Amino acid sequence: MDEASKAAAAVSERRQWERLMAMAAIGGFTDPDGHRGVNRACLTPLDREARRLLLSWAAPLGLAPSVDALGNLFLRLEGTDPALAPVLTGSHMDTQPNGGRFDGIWGVIAGLEAVQALREAGVTPRRPIEIVAWTNEEGGRFAPGCMGSMAYAGFRPRDAWDAVTDREGTRFADALREHLAEEADIPRRPLGVAEGPAPFAYVEAHIEQGPRLEAEGHDIGVVTGIQGSRWFVVEVAGKTDHAGTAPLSLRRDAVQDMLRAITALNALMHDPEDVLRFTVGSVEVSPNTSNSVAARARFTIDFRHPDNAVLQARGDAVRGVVQAALRACTAEVTERFHATPVAFQPLVPEAVERAAAAEGLRALRMPSGAFHDAQFLVPVCPTGMIFVPCRGGVSHHPSEYAEPAALAAGARVLARTLAALANG
Numbered sequence: 001m002d003e004a005s006k007a008a009a010a011v012s013e014r015r016q017w018e019r020l021m022a023m024a025a026i027g028g029f030t031d032p033d034g035h036r037g038v039n040r041a042c043l044t045p046l047d048r049e050a051r052r053l054l055l056s057w058a059a060p061l062g063l064a065p066s067v068d069a070l071g072n073l074f075l076r077l078e079g080t081d082p083a084l085a086p087v088l089t090g091s092h093m094d095t096q097p098n099g100g101r102f103d104g105i106w107g108v109i110a111g112l113e114a115v116q117a118l119r120e121a122g123v124t125p126r127r128p129i130e131i132v133a134w135t136n137e138e139g140g141r142f143a144p145g146c147m148g149s150m151a152y153a154g155f156r157p158r159d160a161w162d163a164v165t166d167r168e169g170t171r172f173a174d175a176l177r178e179h180l181a182e183e184a185d186i187p188r189r190p191l192g193v194a195e196g197p198a199p200f201a202y203v204e205a206h207i208e209q210g211p212r213l214e215a216e217g218h219d220i221g222v223v224t225g226i227q228g229s230r231w232f233v234v235e236v237a238g239k240t241d242h243a244g245t246a247p248l249s250l251r252r253d254a255v256q257d258m259l260r261a262i263t264a265l266n267a268l269m270h271d272p273e274d275v276l277r278f279t280v281g282s283v284e285v286s287p288n289t290s291n292s293v294a295a296r297a298r299f300t301i302d303f304r305h306p307d308n309a310v311l312q313a314r315g316d317a318v319r320g321v322v323q324a325a326l327r328a329c330t331a332e333v334t335e336r337f338h339a340t341p342v343a344f345q346p347l348v349p350e351a352v353e354r355a356a357a358a359e360g361l362r363a364l365r366m367p368s369g370a371f372h373d374a375q376f377l378v379p380v381c382p383t384g385m386i387f388v389p390c391r392g393g394v395s396h397h398p399s400e401y402a403e404p405a406a407l408a409a410g411a412r413v414l415a416r417t418l419a420a421l422a423n424g
């Protein structure tokens with residue numbers, strides 16, 4: 001049996017599942033329908049509790065921990081040639097507020113499972129292998145997402161989001177400073193490729209968060225790329241009035257103008273082929289009482305498309321369409337996130353495809369509709385992703401679910417892929 005096969009055979013479905021369920025208990029909740037969800041925002045005590053649990057599993061394996069200036073956490077398995085650029089694998093540990101038990105965290109646990117299986121199979125890779133947990137992939141507490149991987153890749157300066165606040169008014173810089181202070185015992189490392197060597201390759205394991213693999217009967221998604229995403233926030237400003245006395249003709253009603261703007265954006269984003277994704281997921285109104293006219297309305301825009309020309313053209317039109325739709329209010333449109341579509345270089349997808357074939361698994365080459373930290377590693381090194389099916393394609397919801405056997409198959413493919421890349 002070759003080394004990769006020995007490593008794949010050492011993957012434990014039970015151990016991986018038990019670790020996932022232990023992680024799901026940190027910030028876990030049961031929704032009204034009985035589904036078990038997770039609410040574990042980045043840079044919180046819950047986040048740190050999960051990271052400590054991960055460290056407790058990594059320590060007996062001799063994986064050296066380190067943290068960079070954005071709080072990205074790394075666990076390093078030394079290779080026979082420590083001077084070589086490492087193979088990087090991992091994902092994120094933060095969740096959506098109404099999140100599931102698998103989005104992000106499986107990629108980190110699968111990385112640990114694959115590395116542990118390599119060690120138990122007696123495989124010492126030539127290249128070091130590093131497992132990473134990226135800071136704030138979701139953007140649920142602090143927008144935008146992918147701050148840790150964007151800073152690591154030099155996509156934005158490390159202080160780009162210092163002034164961003166969460167709903168409680170806490171600044172990202174302050175939450176990060178507290179987080180790093182709480183983890184002062186973990187060795188520090190330079191931040192990303194600006195201060196340190198680029199990885200040899202990056203491979204991220206993740207649930208598909210879509211229906212294709214399950215619906216089309218595939219075990220593994222060989223991800224070929226990730227569509228582009230643009231996030232905006234629109235603040236509509238009007239004037240509050242008494243709901244019973246103010247004539248409609250004199251009102252500057254922020255809710256009415258918000259509705260006009262969203263209606264106009266729906267027209268801009270209309271796509272008969274249903275490829276384009278346009279979501280207004282968060283709406284806040286002030287003073288938010290039934291008998292006062294709204295003085296302010298704030299809404300978010302999440303716009304995605306695989307074709308960069310469409311992403312740029314329609315995204316650039318957002319500001320003008322909002323302004324033209326207003327009747328009595330003013331509006332400020334701020335872009336908060338702009339990730340262009342990426343295609344993965346052949347190296348990692350081909351390694352994933354070979355690994356899936358060696359496991360006798362049905363594999364499908366497919367793009368990702370969700371964004372991931374992998375999107376920002378593409379300019380840094382050869383990058384790729386491994387998808388496994390999730391039930392009904394559901395994600396960002398407590399009913400998110402993936403079968404233990406499917407997750408173990410994904411970890412076996414990851415173990416083989418890491419063995420191949422680390423000895424390539």
Ligand code: HGY
Binds near residue numbers: 138145369370371372
């Ligand atoms: O929103 C996304 O695509 C990712 O799941 N955070």
Ligand code: MN
Binds near residue numbers: 092103104137206372
């Ligand atoms: Mn994710």
Ligand code: MN
Binds near residue numbers: 096
């Ligand atoms: Mn997510």
